[in-house]
Amino acid sequence: MALPAFVTIGALLISSLAFNEPLNGHYLILVLIVFSLTFPGSAPKHTTIRALTREVFASWLVVVGLLLLIGWATKTLNSFDLRVIGAWAIATPFVLLAVYLLIPVVLPRLLAAEGVQRTAVIAGEGRLGRELADRIHANPFLGVRIAGYFEDRSPERMGARPGETLGSMSQLAEYVKTHHIDLIYITLPMASQRRILTLLEELHDTTASIYFTPDIFLFDLIQARMDSIDGMPVVAVCETPFYGINSLIKRASDILLASVILTLISPLMLAIAIGIRLTSPGPVLFKQRRYGVDGREILVYKFRTMTVLEDGNTIMQATRNDRRVTRFGALLRRTSLDELPQFINVLQGCMSVVGPRPHAVAHNEMYRNLIRGYMIRHKVKPGITGLAQVSGLRGETDTLDKMKARIDCDLTYLRNWTLQLDLLIVVKTIFVVLKKQDTY
Numbered sequence: 001m002a003l004p005a006f007v008t009i010g011a012l013l014i015s016s017l018a019f020n021e022p023l024n025g026h027y028l029i030l031v032l033i034v035f036s037l038t039f040p041g042s043a044p045k046h047t048t049i050r051a052l053t054r055e056v057f058a059s060w061l062v063v064v065g066l067l068l069l070i071g072w073a074t075k076t077l078n079s080f081d082l083r084v085i086g087a088w089a090i091a092t093p094f095v096l097l098a099v100y101l102l103i104p105v106v107l108p109r110l111l112a113a114e115g116v117q118r119t120a121v122i123a124g125e126g127r128l129g130r131e132l133a134d135r136i137h138a139n140p141f142l143g144v145r146i147a148g149y150f151e152d153r154s155p156e157r158m159g160a161r162p163g164e165t166l167g168s169m170s171q172l173a174e175y176v177k178t179h180h181i182d183l184i185y186i187t188l189p190m191a192s193q194r195r196i197l198t199l200l201e202e203l204h205d206t207t208a209s210i211y212f213t214p215d216i217f218l219f220d221l222i223q224a225r226m227d228s229i230d231g232m233p234v235v236a237v238c239e240t241p242f243y244g245i246n247s248l249i250k251r252a253s254d255i256l257l258a259s260v261i262l263t264l265i266s267p268l269m270l271a272i273a274i275g276i277r278l279t280s281p282g283p284v285l286f287k288q289r290r291y292g293v294d295g296r297e298i299l300v301y302k303f304r305t306m307t308v309l310e311d312g313n314t315i316m317q318a319t320r321n322d323r324r325v326t327r328f329g330a331l332l333r334r335t336s337l338d339e340l341p342q343f344i345n346v347l348q349g350c351m352s353v354v355g356p357r358p359h360a361v362a363h364n365e366m367y368r369n370l371i372r373g374y375m376i377r378h379k380v381k382p383g384i385t386g387l388a389q390v391s392g393l394r395g396e397t398d399t400l401d402k403m404k405a406r407i408d409c410d411l412t413y414l415r416n417w418t419l420q421l422d423l424l425i426v427v428k429t430i431f432v433v434l435k436k437q438d439t440y
Contacts, residue, residue: 004038005034012084014091015084019084034063061427062426073260117145118143118182120145120147120182121185122149123185123186125149128213147179148166150169173202184203186210187213223240223414224239240379241414262347265340276328279327280326282304284303291364293350293378294379298345301344303332303337305328305330305333336433351383353385354384354385355382355413371404387410387413393405
């Protein structure tokens with residue numbers, strides 16, 4: 001959805017006009033950066049005003065924070081009129097919120113008045129058909145109105161409200177012709193192949209557009225999408241979000257963030273290294289085998305926090321008052337400073353700044369047989385921080401339910417990845433680290 005990008009850039013243009021600021025080369029570069037950060041956007045995930053407000057302002061705060069970071073790193077902050085930038089930064093989230101609130105009310109009426117709203121029917125009133133209808137109702141940008149369902153089973157059996165069921169499947173073709181239906185969505189089970197072929201044959205002389213929604217999309221899919229290979233359609237049911245241009249965007253953001261952060265924290269890392277050498281015998285860095293993208297083994301760097309260097313087939317997680325943890329190591333673990341060397345892993349290309357946290361190989365081999373979909377998290381590079389870590393799921397996973405909750409967060413991240421989500425997780429991580437942690 002391009003709306004967030006256009007609204008954001010439009011607000012910048014209005015702010016510059018309000019202060020009679022000419023749009024020179026620096027502003028044009030800013031427009032390009034803002035466009036790259038906000039396009040393609042996505043429809044809001046929340047419907048309540050409070051949740052929508054929180055979503056809009058949190059996303060915008062991430063964008064502003066990244067722009068300030070880029071401006072500081074490139075020493076271009078003084079190139080802009082602070083009045084323009086300030087007014088733009090303050091006004092944009094309010095404008096976005098107003099647009100999101102008005103669109104569901106105004107857009108359907110506007111489309112209907114202009115005669116461009118399309119009318120659709122759904123063949124199949126089961127779970128998939130109703131879920132499809134709910135998603136169409138929730139997205140006014142589609143400009144689609146659902147007239148009703150066609151179903152061979154009785155309305156009483158389906159639990160349909162009066163007026164929702166328009167007739168049986170045999171009546172669909174005639175209804176489409178006489179009521180000028182624009183779209184037909186077939187949501188019958190894939191096992192009903194004969195019924196589907198019969199329905200398509202009956203609809204062959206209508207002018208309606210016909211879409212088939214297979215019931216495979218009811219399952220827990222990752223980055224499900226349609227594609228084609230030399231004209232033959234294929235359905236992706238489990239795919240990484242980082243294919244095509246997304247892989248370049250992800251890698252570029254990793255290199256930029258890791259480079260800037262390593263430059264800023266290099267004195268701190270040196271001080272930590274000295275502290276480790278002075279407080280306990282052993283190496284400064286601890287290297288442990290983890291699973292990386294596609295399940296390939298990688299070596300992950302951490303500052304050593306224990307008196308042991310476990311990397312075998314059996315690894316015991318750190319627990320509260322663990323005697324293996326050194327006094328200085330306890331401080332590093334509590335503040336997550338032991339993870340800082342992993343920014344080197346990011347520059348190496350085996351990790352990402354944001355992604356599912358890598359688990360020890362021994363833990364992977366144990367949990368892959370206990371948790372459904374566990375290995376799907378390895379479709380992407382492991383991250384220094386992730387959605388699970390900013391959702392209160394850090395620390396020891398001493399029960400199977402805790403690990404399942406963490407994996408659920410990882411899979412949610414894979415389904416909904418955007419650059420904005422990555423940036424939001426980075427910002428949230430800062431606040432999580434500053435709070436008291438339950439990490440041992």
